[in-house]
Amino acid sequence: MKRDSDAHVANAHGHTGDHSGGHVHRDDIGSKMGIWLFLFTELLLFGGMFILYAAYRFIYPDDFKSAALELDPVLGAVNTIVLLTSSLTVVLAIVALQKKNIKLCMTNLWITQFCGVIFLVNKYFEWTHKIHLGIYPKGPALEEMTQGQTVFFGLYYVMTGLHGLHVIVGMAFIGFIMYFIKKNYITYNNYQKLENSGLYWHLVDVIWIFLFPLFYLIH
Amino acid sequence: MSHLNLSNTEEHIEREAQHEEVHLEHAEHDTGFGTYILVWLGLVGLTAITVTLSGISLGSLTIITALLIATIKTLLVANYFMHVKFDTTIFKVFIGVCIIIFLTMIVLTFFDLTFRNPLI
Known part of the structure; x- marks a missing residue:
């Protein structure tokens, strides 16, 4: 609500010849629409893989169940909570900035970054454990698995790997935003960039919301 | 005469801006820190439910309940965290x-x- 009308007010000043109108060239709605269009391409990217998952699970229901026993639901649940918390702090950062509390805004964004690191560290331990067990291309454990189990782990590595890559990109995105807030390029009445980085981060969260039950909770 | 009109317009815009400011303050109250923390609690609760349910054998309903809970969580994230509700x-x-x-x-x-x- 606020972002739209702020831009509107800025425009109104510009048209009546107000001299403070240096910030007229701003289109917050257009900017938000741009990031949503990008999020749709992300949905189709991950969506394609979810369809692949659904099709193979339909073909190999038992192999998927037995292969999923190798994954640790506790670790998956912890990572889910970590990502949900990081999403909360992003949105709290926006409220804090609206209330002109830059310190609280930055604290929240630091917590987001910290959650991102925890998520990736968990993922690192998870993957190294799997590789240690011999579950990797041409690995001894994978060679002995059935075709359906091999497909399950292929999808597991590709989907959680691509998701992890998105977490890294999101952290970099938010890192730039934090720099801009520090430099006062993003302020309480001009924060669409923060909002956009938040939208990206929430999409990454939503993808994990689906990955978690589909890979960790099959019994 | 035209000068008067112009200043009137400016005054009008000023007033509109002030009105908007008041309105916005109200909008912020609707979705302050509290609402988001409640949504987060709901999301954590739903995660706990989906983990608990996975331990119970529901047969073919297992995947459907898991996807249903994930969809509810997504609706919460999209509507509140991504502000779609207010878009x-x-x-x-x-x-x-x-x-x-x-x-x-x-x-x-x-x-x-x-x-x-x-x-x-």
Whole structure:
């Protein structure tokens, strides 16, 4: 609500010849629409893989169940909570900035970054454990698995790997935003960039919301 | 005369801006820290439910309940964290169209899977 009308007010000043109108060239709605269009391409990217998952699970229901026993639901649940918390702090950062509390805004964004690191560290331990067990291309454990189990782990590595890559990109995105807030390029009445980085981060969260039950909770 | 009109317009815009400011303050109260923390608690609660339910054998309902809970969580994240609830109609139409396209792809894939014989 606020972002739209702020831009509107800025425009109104510009048209009546107000001299403070240096910030007229701003289109917050257009900017938000741009990031949503990008999020749709992300949905189709991950969506394609979810369809692949659904099709193979339909073909190999038992192999998927037995292969999923190798994954640790506790670790998956912890990572889910970590990502949900990081999403909360992003949105709290926006409220804090609206209330002109830059310190609280930055604290929240630091917590987001910290959650991102925890998520990736968990993922690192998870993957190294799997590789240690011999579950990797041409690995001894994978060679002995059935075709359906091999497909399950292929999808597991590709989907959680691509998701992890998105977490890294999101952290970099938010890192730039934090720099801009520090430099006062993003302020309480001009924060669409923060909002956009938040939208990206929430999409990454939503993808994990689906990955978690589909890979960790099959019994 | 025209000068008077101009200043009137400026005054009007000023007043409109002030009015908007008041209105916005109100809007912020609607979604302050508290609302978001409540939504987060709901999301954590739903995660706990989905983990608990996975331990119970529900047969073919297992996947459906898991996907249903994930969908509820997604609706919460989209509406509150991504502010879709407070966005203009065009965004809702956008998102709706994209989701319909995606669901169509899933349905068509399953038509193929169900009626293809043999599968592999």
